[in-house]
Amino acid sequence: MKKKINHILPALVLTASLGLTTVSCNGFLDEMPDNRTELNTDQKIAKLLVSAYADVSPNELFELYSDNSDDSGPTYGYYKLSEQECYHWQDTKEEYQDTPNSLWGGYYSAIAAANMALNAIEEKGNPASLDPQRGEALVCRAYCHFMLANIFCNAYDTHASQSLGVPYMEEVETTVSPRYERGTLEEVYRKVERDLLEGIGLISDDSYSVPKYHFTRKAAYAFAARFYLYYMKPDFSNCDRVIDFATRVLGTNPADLLRNWEALGNLSVNGNVQADAYIASSNEANLLISSTISNWGAIGSDYLIGPRYFHNQTLATSETCLSSGLWGSSDYFYLKPFSTNGFVASILRKSGLYEGTYLYYMPVLFSTDETLLCRAEAYALKKMYSQSAADITSWQRAYTRNKSVLTPEQINAYYNKMSFYTPFTQQTPKKQLAPDFTIEEGMQENLIHCILHIRRITTLHEGMRWPDIKRYGILIYRRDMANQRVTDEMPPNDLRYAIQIPRSVIVAGIQPNPRRN
Known part of the structure; x- marks a missing residue:
């Protein structure tokens, strides 16, 4: 059984079968060395690395924080209290799965496993035979710290050297009650880059x-493309790395590597049929799949639980998966959301309901479709507009029945005519942007609006919208749909962009994220 994580940075006890249980640092140190399984073979080290992939997902938290969710009113229920608190951008005190407490513990547990593997490889003299395991451990360590920074820190910008980071764990803990410093976001990104x-x-x-x-x-490579997209430089030099790594995944003609959205859309939305196909390891578009303990798969299933703070039909038709665009009306989309009479939520079936001791959720962490949009954005920021439009065309041809070739001029004209969003009165996918970097009005800005729109559609329910909101300083609102009123707003650079670290971690002495009184 998975134990409740109530410590700062978990260490790991290895059982005889190399299973992993999270315990306190003191508990780990209390174990005699001969009671811990030695990582004395290549096979044991490789097996340990299964636990370097965190069994947690931020997707529920990120979707609740983003503008992909509304409060549809008290007529509808929610599954857990944390959904209400996180939707309202409150610092939740809940500690079960999908909460900041669970995410903190889950990612640091995975980091501890990666560090134990790296330590064991080093003790063997870093033999070439273990290079693949060393590489995997380093990339896992980089990814987990990257995710922690996305959750608990601001977006990377020109102020990163003054922004709080997260503790970057590079060694197996060997001291009792160690002190951890958060450092800066700049330091975290530099170390992620080094490990990656x-x-x-x-x-x-x-x-x-x-x-x-x-x-x-x-x-x-897909991770590197996303990382460098977020590692934003004022001169957009980071975008050269995005294009390089994304092209290693996609080549110059990505059409054959993208998801077959038409085939997926033809499958039944009932049960796990469509969801199982979406996460299938046989699908070439899926680059990395994860198995996590999360309620998000159940909330996004056809069991229709917890619809109050969720993606609803109003959002779908005006801004996301049923919105109009360059492709035409939503009739052109291959993938349509699940809904039913009298049900307010609008759900794309990307994960099924998988039950065991816990509710399980199988997110696709990286896909060719998302990597394509990373490259399209990088091209737009580098003013390589024809290349950006070509990638947008590839997306449109895969995701919709519209097979026309898009030009930069067409994209610019379409989004230039679109009105900016206002709550209730002008609900469009085009929202005011206030990033830390400079975007030129006209062609560049409108291509970015297009890419943000189609990424929001493509990655709906998958947690990708919240980082875009932070990176681009998008003003978002909390809407009470039952009474048609705005209850809160989050302007650019709001302190709540950095989700609060767990209460137990603060009590233990780690600096919290600042908040207004």
Whole structure:
């Protein structure tokens, strides 16, 4: 059984079967060395790395925080109290799955596993035979810290050297009651980059029996593309790396590598039929799949639980998966949301209801479709508008029945005519942007509006909208749909962009994120 995580940064006890249980640092140190399984074979080290992939997902938290959710009113229920608190951008005190407490513990547990593997490899003298395992451990460590920064820190910008980071764990803990410092966001990103680049060069796909659940070369390249997109530089030099790594995944003609949205849309939305197909390891579009303990799969299932703070039909028709666009009306979409008479929620069936001791959720962490949009954005920021439009065309041809070729001029004209969003009175997908970097009015800004729109559609329910809101300083609102009123708003650079670290971590002495009194 998974124990409740109530410590700061979990260490790991290895059982005889190399299963992992989270315990306190003191508990780990109390174990005699001969009571811990030694990582004395290559096979044991490789097996340990299964636990370097966190069994948590921020997708519920990110979707609740973003403008992909509304309060549909007290007529509808919610599944857990944390949904109400997180939807209202409150610092929740709840500690079960999908909460900040669970995410903090889950990612640091995975980091501890990666560090134990790296330590064992180093003790063996870093032999070339273990290079693939060393590479995987480094990329896993980088990814987990990257995710922690996305949850508990601001978006990376020109103020990153003054912004709070997260503790970057590089060693196996060997002291009782250690002190941890958060450092700066700049330091975190530099270390993520270091681990990622070193690890990518060592990864070997041949070392995996089920590659889609591990960082293959392509999955690591996709991670690098997203990382450099978020590692924003004022001169957009980071975008060169985005384009490079995304092209390693996609090549110059990505059409054959994208998801077959038409085939997916033809499957039944009932049960797990469509959801199972979406997360299938046999699907070439899925680059990395995860298995997590989360309620999000159940909330997004056809069991229709917890619809109050969720994506509803109003959002779907005006801003997301049933919205109009360059492709025409929503009739052109291959993938349509699940809904039913009298039900307010609008759900794309991307995860089924998987039950065991806990509710399980199987998110796709990286896909060719999302990597394509990373490259399209990088091209737009570099003013390579024809290349950006070509990637947008590839997306449109895969996701919709509209097979026309889009030009930068068409995209610019369409989004230039679109009105900016206002709550209730002008509900459009085009929202005011206030990023830390400079975007030119006209062509560049309108291509970015297009990319933000189609990424929001493509990754709905998958937690990608919240980082976009932070990166682009998008003003969002909390809407009471029953009474047609705005109850709160989050302007650019709001302190709540950095979700509060767990209460137990603050009590233990780690600096909290600032809040207004």
